[in-house]
Amino acid sequence: MAMIDKRLSRRRFLQASAAASAAAALSGLGSASRLVVAQDGPTGTFNWLTWADHFYDEQLDAIDTAVGIRPNATFFSDNAEAFVQLQEVGGQLDMVSGDALWVPRYYEEGLIAPFDINSLEVSKNLYSVAREFPWWTVPDGYLGFPFGWSPVQIYYNPEFVTPDPDSWEVMLDPKYQGRVVTENQPVEVIAYMGKLAGAKDVYNMTDEELAAAKANLAQLVPNLLKFTDQAQETWALLASGEAWLATANLGADLVVRDELGGPELKRIMPKEGTVAWMDAEMMVDGGQNQELVLPFLEQSNQPEYIAENFLRYGRPLFNEGAYKVLVEMGEQDRADRFLFNEPEAILDPNLTLKAPGLSTEAAINAFNEVVGA
Amino acid sequence: MTELASRSESAPATDGQGSGRGRAIGRLLPALPAFLVLGVLFLGAMAFALVFSFWKTENFVLVADWNVDNYAKFFTVPAYVRTFGKTLLMAALVTLGCLALALPFTYFLVRYVSRRWQRIILLAVIIPFWTSYLLRVYAWQAILGEKGVLNLVLETSGLISEPSRLFVYNDFGVFIVLVYVYFPFAALALYASLDRFDFSQLTAAQDLGARPDQALRHILIPQIRPGIITACIFVFVPIIGEYLTPTLVGGAQGVLIGNLVVNFFRGAQIAQGAAFAMIIALFVTVVLVVFRRHLQVEDVVARG
Numbered sequence: 001m002a003m004i005d006k007r008l009s010r011r012r013f014l015q016a017s018a019a020a021s022a023a024a025a026l027s028g029l030g031s032a033s034r035l036v037v038a039q040d041g042p043t044g045t046f047n048w049l050t051w052a053d054h055f056y057d058e059q060l061d062a063i064d065t066a067v068g069i070r071p072n073a074t075f076f077s078d079n080a081e082a083f084v085q086l087q088e089v090g091g092q093l094d095m096v097s098g099d100a101l102w103v104p105r106y107y108e109e110g111l112i113a114p115f116d117i118n119s120l121e122v123s124k125n126l127y128s129v130a131r132e133f134p135w136w137t138v139p140d141g142y143l144g145f146p147f148g149w150s151p152v153q154i155y156y157n158p159e160f161v162t163p164d165p166d167s168w169e170v171m172l173d174p175k176y177q178g179r180v181v182t183e184n185q186p187v188e189v190i191a192y193m194g195k196l197a198g199a200k201d202v203y204n205m206t207d208e209e210l211a212a213a214k215a216n217l218a219q220l221v222p223n224l225l226k227f228t229d230q231a232q233e234t235w236a237l238l239a240s241g242e243a244w245l246a247t248a249n250l251g252a253d254l255v256v257r258d259e260l261g262g263p264e265l266k267r268i269m270p271k272e273g274t275v276a277w278m279d280a281e282m283m284v285d286g287g288q289n290q291e292l293v294l295p296f297l298e299q300s301n302q303p304e305y306i307a308e309n310f311l312r313y314g315r316p317l318f319n320e321g322a323y324k325v326l327v328e329m330g331e332q333d334r335a336d337r338f339l340f341n342e343p344e345a346i347l348d349p350n351l352t353l354k355a356p357g358l359s360t361e362a363a364i365n366a367f368n369e370v371v372g373a
Numbered sequence: 374m375t376e377l378a379s380r381s382e383s384a385p386a387t388d389g390q391g392s393g394r395g396r397a398i399g400r401l402l403p404a405l406p407a408f409l410v411l412g413v414l415f416l417g418a419m420a421f422a423l424v425f426s427f428w429k430t431e432n433f434v435l436v437a438d439w440n441v442d443n444y445a446k447f448f449t450v451p452a453y454v455r456t457f458g459k460t461l462l463m464a465a466l467v468t469l470g471c472l473a474l475a476l477p478f479t480y481f482l483v484r485y486v487s488r489r490w491q492r493i494i495l496l497a498v499i500i501p502f503w504t505s506y507l508l509r510v511y512a513w514q515a516i517l518g519e520k521g522v523l524n525l526v527l528e529t530s531g532l533i534s535e536p537s538r539l540f541v542y543n544d545f546g547v548f549i550v551l552v553y554v555y556f557p558f559a560a561l562a563l564y565a566s567l568d569r570f571d572f573s574q575l576t577a578a579q580d581l582g583a584r585p586d587q588a589l590r591h592i593l594i595p596q597i598r599p600g601i602i603t604a605c606i607f608v609f610v611p612i613i614g615e616y617l618t619p620t621l622v623g624g625a626q627g628v629l630i631g632n633l634v635v636n637f638f639r640g641a642q643i644a645q646g647a648a649f650a651m652i653i654a655l656f657v658t659v660v661l662v663v664f665r666r667h668l669q670v671e672d673v674v675a676r677g
């Protein structure tokens with residue numbers, strides 16, 4: 001990852017900034033597209049619980065210099081982990097990142113405060129569909145500021161995986177013993193296996209569906225090289241040829257080939273459907289530094305920053321302004337391959353959005369029982 | 374603390390009872406921060422975990438519905454008991470491995486190496502601590518992996534014709550890396566013990582007719598027993614809770630009990646995770662009590 005970061009460094013950041021100016025002039029996005037919007041407002045530090053790919057250091061430095069706001073970011077792995085953490089510390093946090101149907105759950109528990117998304121100038125850069133997701137809309141406003149999204153797909157190395165698969169079943173094929181990787185997320189892995197078992201709602205499975213998913217997992221485990229800790233590890237194993245099959249977000253093939261010099265990969269959306277994530281930044285209800293959240297979002301979601309974030313971390317985001325910047329930078333082909341300009345794809349009925357399910361504890365137990373000795 | 378208090382109370386009071394109590398408080402004061410830290414950060418946290426372990430998690434929310442189901446699950450699901458057993462076996466093997474490596478190493482160091490070189494070599498032993506645990510384990514991925522250094526060397530030297538996948542992402546990989554990680558702890562504990570040993574006793578034993586192995590068994594080992602037990606504690610106990618090494622080099626087959634417990638916490642199943650953590654903590658306590666029977670605190674502090 002360090003190698004990737006180095007390649008995508010200051011040079012491209014400056015390139016993005018230059019392209020941004022041109023894009024702003026051409027697209028008429030006006031003030032919403034300036035890299036740094038001068039503003040008179042509150043300054044200070046606020047607490048942000050998020051994933052590490054929601055920002056990059058130069059971005060935070062620039063925002064701090066421009067408007068005097070800096071987040072103190074701490075990280076989490078799973079939605080459930082962040083949810084519990086916010087329940088415990090409440091207003092000590094000011095902003096939390098969350099996924100899809102987890103977001104309304106935060107709201108139901110009174111943990112987050114909705115806001116008028118259209119009151120933010122920078123919202124004009126979002127695809128319109130991203131401002132209108134029904135599950136994030138409540139009478140008081142919108143529950144979060146949309147950020148990134150992706151379905152989880154199967155990537156495979158066609159040199160070794162033949163014939164071309166179309167189902168989750170390929171991951172269970174004994175031909176690929178020790179050649180499959182998936183991220184270490186028990187509930188998600190059980191969800192994939194639930195999809196293969198034909199479960200209707202993979203986060204709220206019946207006992208029979210869970211038993212079938214568990215049986216599938218038992219077949220998967222001998223094929224697993226390892227459970228990876230993060231996406232970068234998955235990419236590295238695909239690039240080195242140690243793994244032939246993996247679950248990953250959109251764009252893993254490009255990162256593996258272009259950034260890591262790995263083989264040409266193919267991807268499939270399994271015929272049984274798959275799970276998808278779409279995340280948002282939520283404002284904590286009663287956060288001690290809540291007044292800094294919206295001014296920060298106004299800055300951090302400027303198209304230039306989002307374009308650079310895309311180039312660094314590689315998955316589509318809901319920011320149309322950033323897409324235009326990428327086109328200006330000559331990165332349209334790359335963005336299109338990530339479906340950057342097709343945000344409505346997240347509404348595909350074959351996708352199950354990440355959600356807080358009632359079968360979570362049973363799913364973890366099923367996972368542990370198979371993976372344990 | 375009780376011992377400290379009773380010692381203070383039994384001390385002669387020159388200025389009456391009030392000043393004796395004042396002197397006791399004065400003695401206690403410097404240790405107070407440590408007691409507070411221990412009480413709040415360790416015992417307090419453990420108390421919370423203990424309470425939560427008897428509750429339930431419903432739809433990601435802890436509910437004070439007292440029950441012992443979480444404990445029952447551990448003992449009624451064979452996978453959990455087996456994984457715990459496997460963890461204990463791994464901890465025992467790594468402890469043996471560390472002792473087998475560290476004992477001859479420190480014996481040689483203390484007996485045959487000059488003081489100056491001893492210091493340099495000991496520094497080399499602890500130098501890995503200067504880098505993060507995570508980096509050291511990642512480095513082992515690069516060494517043991519299919520495209521790693523070890524396979525490269527073996528292939529280049531003609532010992533294997535194609536890269537082996539046996540070195541990592543399995544229990545063997547976990548064992549190797551854990552021995553590497555915990556070797557310094559065993560070596561330092563044994564060094565401190567051997568450093569105080571009078572080696573002329575071995576010569577005397579042999580002069581009196583003991584074979585070298587008899588001299589080692591009957592003279593050396595009993596006298597460095599505190600060091601051996603300390604090394605066992607430093608290695609065996611932390612491995613019971615190991616999470617990172619099996620995650621990085623264990624693959625899907627090298628899972629230890631710590632990994633299963635973490636899955637509960639990451640999935641916000643706090644009550645279940647707390648119960649499992651308490652079972653492990655209880656077991657560690659029992660292990661320490663057993664070790665304690667063979668070891669006085671003074672042994673560790675004063676004799677190494």
